[in-house]
Amino acid sequence: MARGGKSGPRGSAGRRGLTVRVKTAKGRKLASTRWLQRQLNDPYVEEAKRQGYRSRAAFKLLEMDDKHHLLKPGGVVVDLGAAPGGWSQVAVARVKADVGEGEASGGKDGKEGPRGRVIAADLNEIEPVPGAAFMQLDVTDAEAGETIRAALGSARVDVVLSDMAASSTGHRQTDHLRVIALAEAALDIAEDVLKPGGAYLAKVLQGGASGDLLNRLRKNFAKVAHVKPKASRQDSSEVYVLAKGYRGEAPTKAF
Template sequence: MTEKNTSGRGQRELRVRVKTAKGRKLSSTLWLERQLNDPYVIRARKEGYRGRAAYKILELDDKYGFLKPGARVVDLGCAPGGWCQVAVERVNALGQNPKKPVGTVLGVDLQEVEPIAGADIHVLDFLSDEADGLVKGWLGGRADVVMSDMAAAASGHKGTDHLRIVALVEAALAFAFDVLEEGGTFVAKVLAGGAEIQMQTMLKQNFRKVANVKPPASRSDSSEKFVVAQGFRGRERAVETED
């Protein structure tokens, strides 16, 4: 909850202060205070999104336009579901605009995710041998977009965390090679750090356009960025490792 100052000097939202509770670490208190005062968290609560991350994919799509009406979208590691919510709106999965084609949104995660109207969500390990076949079956064909906001569990060691998320993105990219339609788009979160050079090479070999971007909704103190790779050259031409 926030209060507003309505004095003659204009309106502004007052900062929420959180007291340190017994048993709660200072770091946890500071995180909670930041969350309560984060404008994207406040906006997500008001607009019905399941988290501030929804605005990252919104901003990326506003810039690159890959979530088109009628598109078939796969969201890897979709919990809690904010990216799926955005995709449902953008690809017209509910058919709310009768003048535009109806898209499909498929979310997969290792854990149960609360249902989202217009999205087909499954508990699935995308690294399993049968995952690509199952996904193509659920979609009724290949995907136009494979996107991932996944992050490996934090170890507390910056270098280790960077290597883990790069490995996770490379696995998501290999999955995308199997399920993407020619001309499709791959979007994923990475952490800046240098170990992603081989991954960037694979992206440039297999997609016509590759952008690395930090959307406004991404916190300025975070090392995360996003790759948006468009124009998939096709599975037959996919190159998964450097020669």
């Protein structure tokens, strides 16, 4: 299983000496051919397979966490839109969630540190991620936050993650609005479950968070910034908005 120790490919590009070219097959669209060629020549895809990650996206979270220190041993994390599970794998390793006998790693002295907790939520079922509890729910549902809080019991959340993206329409402005809507849904949940001082990390597109989303973040968090990890493809318009230092108070409603 992937451990989440390295944030990028180790010499993958160097090992791949030749570019793999894919011919357009009968019945395959040009866009599909380009996607396949890009996958075959992407060192992060190769390294994800080598390290046991379910997607290259794991390296984006690894890189951002290396720099911003979001995932700490003993932390509680909610991963929204978790499929296929790459971000949840990273979160499990870094907060040291209990993945079962023989798989959990302790400190250098052999002693186990504090155990974290990871909730992976998605509209569709995914293959179980060892160490993460899965919840099948629609994150845009108005009751999603309360559902997650009920599952957490008395635990409060340190980090809410969202790598969600709507299917592309090919129209930049429409795609941006759809991704922002998902980021806003993730923020709704974050405001329900985060402990004071907690963090929120969500995907947006080029142009970043704006309007109501940005205003809410600046009001409710001490620091707000946009980050683009190197693991994001150069031709990708994605960026992430990171908010740290949640100013809200823990809800008083009991579950």
